[in-house]
Amino acid sequence: xIEPLLxxxxxxxxxxxxxxxxxxxxxxxxVVSLTAGARGRGxxxxxxxxxxxxxxxxxxxxxxxxxxxxxxxxxxxGRTLSxxxxxxxxxxxxxxxxxxxxGLPYAPLGDSAALRVGQLVVAIGNPLGFQSTVSAGVxxxxxxxxxxxxxxxxxxxxxxxxxxNPGNSGGPLVDSRAQLxxxxxxxxxxxxxxxxxxxANTARWVVPQLMAHGHVSRAxxxxxxxxxxxxxxxxxxxxxxxxRAVEIVALETGGPAAEAGLADGDVIVTVEGLAITxxxxxxxxxxxxxxxxxxxxxxxxxxxxRDVVVRPGEAP
Numbered sequence: 001x002i003e004p005l006l007x008x009x010x011x012x013x014x015x016x017x018x019x020x021x022x023x024x025x026x027x028x029x030x031v032v033s034l035t036a037g038a039r040g041r042g043x044x045x046x047x048x049x050x051x052x053x054x055x056x057x058x059x060x061x062x063x064x065x066x067x068x069x070x071x072x073x074x075x076x077x078g079r080t081l082s083x084x085x086x087x088x089x090x091x092x093x094x095x096x097x098x099x100x101x102x103g104l105p106y107a108p109l110g111d112s113a114a115l116r117v118g119q120l121v122v123a124i125g126n127p128l129g130f131q132s133t134v135s136a137g138v139x140x141x142x143x144x145x146x147x148x149x150x151x152x153x154x155x156x157x158x159x160x161x162x163x164x165n166p167g168n169s170g171g172p173l174v175d176s177r178a179q180l181x182x183x184x185x186x187x188x189x190x191x192x193x194x195x196x197x198x199x200a201n202t203a204r205w206v207v208p209q210l211m212a213h214g215h216v217s218r219a220x221x222x223x224x225x226x227x228x229x230x231x232x233x234x235x236x237x238x239x240x241x242x243x244r245a246v247e248i249v250a251l252e253t254g255g256p257a258a259e260a261g262l263a264d265g266d267v268i269v270t271v272e273g274l275a276i277t278x279x280x281x282x283x284x285x286x287x288x289x290x291x292x293x294x295x296x297x298x299x300x301x302x303x304x305x306r307d308v309v310v311r312p313g314e315a316p
């Protein structure tokens with residue numbers, strides 16, 4: 001006679017297995033293998049991707065396809081299709097590729113905001129042609145920050161304990177309802193059980209811009225800055241509650257900041273009234289600010305505080 005506890009444990013295992021199987025069967029056909037050829041001869045790299053539309057649009061990682069001269073997409077049914085790079089955003093490590101095909105299986109983006117810590121997630125990859133490589137785990141943390149190419153901070157990154165291999169980069173992270181909630185992007189070398197995925201909601205913002213323009217439009221001030229502490233006596237005298245700010249160390253000739261009259265050595269303490277204590281604060285604000293709309297920077301020059309109006313351009 002089987003003990004009730006063993007029956008319950010078996011049922012739980014079956015439910016867990018069923019969730020993983022359903023995720024794989026639902027999204028597996030939309031997962032592709034990407035081969036990125038270097039300009040000239042040789043292979044630059046390989047990874048995974050996921051089809052977002054039946055006409056061949058594939059979402060993957062920027063680091064998988066960046067700088068590639070030739071691209072090929074391998075489907076789970078054995079077909080290999082030539083592809084072209086539509087758009088690339090190293091700052092979020094996302095890219096869109098279009099395969100030469102129609103009527104393809106696809107997986108629309110889900111809602112990553114609904115994720116909870118401890119929730120089951122499944123990573124599906126197609127690394128180097130090994131179809132539907134699957135690993136499962138849980139969401140370890142939400143709202144992590146990951147440093148992207150160029151030094152920008154990728155915010156609200158999903159941390160999981162799902163085992164990832166390099167060839168899984170660009171493949172989908174899927175929840176128990178078989179919803180595409182992230183794009184697997186990185187692991188920490190020499191650390192077990194720590195991997196990261198770009199949230200689907202970040203991709204939801206990036207993908208339309210890549211498809212329409214080939215890049216993501218971000219507001220740009222044309223300056224280089226570094227963090228610095230504020231003199232406490234000066235901060236009190238100027239009515240500043242913060243202890244750190246951002247100092248301008250270089251200006252792009254003819255750039256928005258230079259045209260507005262900013263100078264090397266100016267210390268940025270606020271943007272539109274919000275305190276700026278790190279360069280990431282400035283990047284975060286500019287990522288959401290419309291190109292061409294004026295904004296006000298609060299600066300300290302010498303011992304005086306003043307406001308400077310700048311009209312940001314589009315980041316090169």
